[in-house]
Amino acid sequence: MEVRYSDWRSKEESIDKLFEKYPDIPRFVILKTDLHRRGYILSERAKEQFNPEIHHGKGIHLSGETDDTTVEGLYLRDGTAVCNGCVTEDDVVVRDPYIVDYIDGKLVITDQGRIYEEAEFWYKPDYYDKFTSKGTPMWKVLNARGHRLDADLNQYCEFWDIPGGGCKYCGIGVYGMNEKKCGHNLRVDPEDVYETLREALKQRGRYLQFRATQGSLLGGKELLDEELEVYLATFSRIKTLFKENGLKATINTTAMNVRQLERLRDEGGVTYYTSDIEVLDKEKFEWICPGKAKVIGYDGWKKRLYDAVDVFGKGHVSTDAVLGTELATPKGFRTEDEAIAANLRETEELAKHGVIVLDFVWRVGENTIFKNQKSPSLDYYIRMAKGINEIRESYGLSAYFADYQRSGNQPSTDLARI
Amino acid sequence: MSVKITDKQKAVIEGRKSYKSVATISRDGELQLTTYRYTGVDENGNLLIYQLIETTRTNKNLTYALWFEKDVLISFSDGEGTEFTVKGVPVRNIVAGPFFEKKYRELNDEDFENDLVSIYVIEPSGIIENNYEVLRQRERNEWGILGHMDRDLVSKEDLKDA
Numbered sequence: 001m002e003v004r005y006s007d008w009r010s011k012e013e014s015i016d017k018l019f020e021k022y023p024d025i026p027r028f029v030i031l032k033t034d035l036h037r038r039g040y041i042l043s044e045r046a047k048e049q050f051n052p053e054i055h056h057g058k059g060i061h062l063s064g065e066t067d068d069t070t071v072e073g074l075y076l077r078d079g080t081a082v083c084n085g086c087v088t089e090d091d092v093v094v095r096d097p098y099i100v101d102y103i104d105g106k107l108v109i110t111d112q113g114r115i116y117e118e119a120e121f122w123y124k125p126d127y128y129d130k131f132t133s134k135g136t137p138m139w140k141v142l143n144a145r146g147h148r149l150d151a152d153l154n155q156y157c158e159f160w161d162i163p164g165g166g167c168k169y170c171g172i173g174v175y176g177m178n179e180k181k182c183g184h185n186l187r188v189d190p191e192d193v194y195e196t197l198r199e200a201l202k203q204r205g206r207y208l209q210f211r212a213t214q215g216s217l218l219g220g221k222e223l224l225d226e227e228l229e230v231y232l233a234t235f236s237r238i239k240t241l242f243k244e245n246g247l248k249a250t251i252n253t254t255a256m257n258v259r260q261l262e263r264l265r266d267e268g269g270v271t272y273y274t275s276d277i278e279v280l281d282k283e284k285f286e287w288i289c290p291g292k293a294k295v296i297g298y299d300g301w302k303k304r305l306y307d308a309v310d311v312f313g314k315g316h317v318s319t320d321a322v323l324g325t326e327l328a329t330p331k332g333f334r335t336e337d338e339a340i341a342a343n344l345r346e347t348e349e350l351a352k353h354g355v356i357v358l359d360f361v362w363r364v365g366e367n368t369i370f371k372n373q374k375s376p377s378l379d380y381y382i383r384m385a386k387g388i389n390e391i392r393e394s395y396g397l398s399a400y401f402a403d404y405q406r407s408g409n410q411p412s413t414d415l416a417r418i
Numbered sequence: 419m420s421v422k423i424t425d426k427q428k429a430v431i432e433g434r435k436s437y438k439s440v441a442t443i444s445r446d447g448e449l450q451l452t453t454y455r456y457t458g459v460d461e462n463g464n465l466l467i468y469q470l471i472e473t474t475r476t477n478k479n480l481t482y483a484l485w486f487e488k489d490v491l492i493s494f495s496d497g498e499g500t501e502f503t504v505k506g507v508p509v510r511n512i513v514a515g516p517f518f519e520k521k522y523r524e525l526n527d528e529d530f531e532n533d534l535v536s537i538y539v540i541e542p543s544g545i546i547e548n549n550y551e552v553l554r555q556r557e558r559n560e561w562g563i564l565g566h567m568d569r570d571l572v573s574k575e576d577l578k579d580a
C-alpha cells in the first residue's frame with residue numbers, strides 16, 4: 001500500500017489527544033470520523049471472519065462496483081455506522097489506515113497495536129442473490145447502505161462533458177466515461193428497481209429508507225428535464241408499493257427549478273430533498289466544481305435550495321458538503337481555521353433559510369483530479385461536525401431523515417442523536 | 419458479570435403485564451422517567467430495552483448514557499408484590515443483524531403497530547429490591563430505632579382512649 005503522507009502523525013494531533021480535547025464529543029463519533037478520513041484495512045484474521053454469504057461485501061455505487069475483497073461497512077457498539085473507508089493493499093492512501101483485526105473472539109478496530117473499539121460487519125441483504133424478471137442481478141440494482149436502499153439510477157454525469165467541468169474531487173467521471181466508451185448501459189431500469197425494492201422489503205426490520213440519486217443529466221426542454229424524467233419514472237413506479245404518503249425516501253438531484261421540484265413532490269411522492277452544493281464558498285466552489293458553477297452557479301444553486309424549502313418544507317431540504325476540498329491547493333483556504341469560519345458562516349446562512357448542511361468526510365480518490373491533495377486533520381472534521389450540529393439545533397432543524405440509521409454517513413448527524 | 423438477574427426477576431422483566439419504567443438523565447442533567455412496553459434479558463444476563471420510538475427523550479438519554487458511561491435505572495413491578503430496580507450502563511445498541519430482525523418480527527407479529535428502533539443492552543451493576551414488604555421488614559429488623567413509638571406497644575389496647 002502506498003501512503004502519500006507518511007509523516008502525518010508528527011504533524012497532527014492524535015485521536016487520543018482529541019478524545020481529551022473534546023470530552024463532550026463521543027469517542028464513537030470521533031473514531032468513525034477518522035475511519036472515514038483515514039480508511040481501514042482488514043487483517044488476515046479479520047478476513048477469515050468475513051463471510052460474503054453472511055456479510056455485506058460487493059456493492060454497486062455511482063463510482064462503480066465493488067467486490068467481496070472489501071466490506072461495505074461496519075457498525076460500532078453504539079450503532080454508529082462506518083459507511084466508507086475499506087481499503088486493500090493495492091490502494092493508494094493519504095494516511096495509513098486503521099486495521100480491523102480479530103482478537104480474543106472479537107472484531108476490533110486497532111491502530112498501532114492499540115484496540116479502540118469493537119466492530120461488526122454489515123450483513124448481506126437477503127435479496128442479493130436474486131434476479132429481476134428481466135434477469136438483472138438484484139445486487140446490481142440497489143445497494144444496501146446499512147438500513148438504506150440506494151438506487152443510483154444513471155452512472156454518467158454530464159458535467160464531465162463540459163471541458164474541465166467535472167468536480168475535482170469526484171471519482172464518478174472516470175468510471176462513467178470508461179463505461180460509456182465501452183457502450184455499457186449506465187441506466188437502471190425503473191421496473192428492476194420496483195421489483196428489487198419489493199423483494200428487499202420482505203426482509204422485515206431491515207430497511208428504513210429508499211434513496212435515489214444519479215449523475216447529472218443536463219438535457220431536456222429545460223435544463224435537467226431529462227434527469228427529472230429518470231427520477232419520475234422510478235418514483236412514480238415505486239410509490240405504488242406504499243400507502244399514500246408512505247414512501248420513506250430521499251432524493252439527491254442536481255439543483256432543480258421550482259417546476260421540477262413540484263413535479264418531484266406531486267408526481268414522485270418525494271417529501272425530502274437533497275441537492276449537493278459540495279463546497280460552502282462561492283470562490284472555492286467555482287474552482288472545485290466548475291461545471292456546476294458554469295451551468296447553475298453558486299448563487300443559483302443556493303436559490304434553488306431555498307426554492308426547495310418552499311416546495312418540501314423547512315428542514316426537508318439538505319445539501320452535502322465534501323468537507324476538506326475547500327483546503328486543496330493552490331486555490332483553497334490557507335488554514336483550517338479560515339475554512340471552518342467560512343463553512344460555518346455559510347451553514348448558518350443556509351440554516352436561516354431552512355436548509356440543512358450535511359458533512360461528508362473527504363477521502364482523496366486516486367481517480368480524481370485532486371488525487372495528489374491531502375484531506376485535513378481529524379480536529380478539522382470534529383470542529384465542523386460540532387459546529388454544524390449546533391447550528392442545526394439552534395435553528396430548530398432536525399436531522400432525522402439523514403440520521404445515524406437512515407444515512408449513517410455524517411458525523412454531525414451522529415451527534416444529533418442526543 | 420457481578421450482578422445476576424434471577425429467574426423470578428427475569429420473568430417479571432419479560433412479562434407483558436409487568437410495569438417497566440426507565441429513568442435516565444439528559445446531556446443537560448434533566449431527569450426523565452418513561453414507561454416501556456418491552457424489556458428482556460439476553461443469554462449473558464444483560465438487560466435488554468426494546469426501543470420502539472426514535473424521537474423520545476429517553477432514547478436520546480440512553481444513547482447519551484452509552485456514549486458517556488452514565489448509569490440508568492430500570493424499575494419493574496409485576497403488580498403482585500415483586501418490585502425491583504436494575505441499575506446499569508448501556509454497553510451496546512443493536513440496530514441490525516439476525517438478532518435484531520428476529521426481535522423485530524416477534525414484536526411486529528405481536529402488534530403490527532410495533533416498530534423497533536434498536537435494542538439497548540444494559541450491563542447490570544446492581545439490583546435494588548423495591549418490594550414494600552421486603553423493605554419494611556428489613557428496616558424493622560436492622561433499624562429498630564426508626565419508626566413511631568406507638569407502633570411498638572405491647573398491646574394495641576394501650577392506644578385506646580381511657
Ligand code: SF4
Nearest residue numbers: 157159166167170172
Ligand atoms: S456533479 Fe460533480 S460530484 Fe456529482 S457526479 Fe457530477 S462531477 Fe461528480
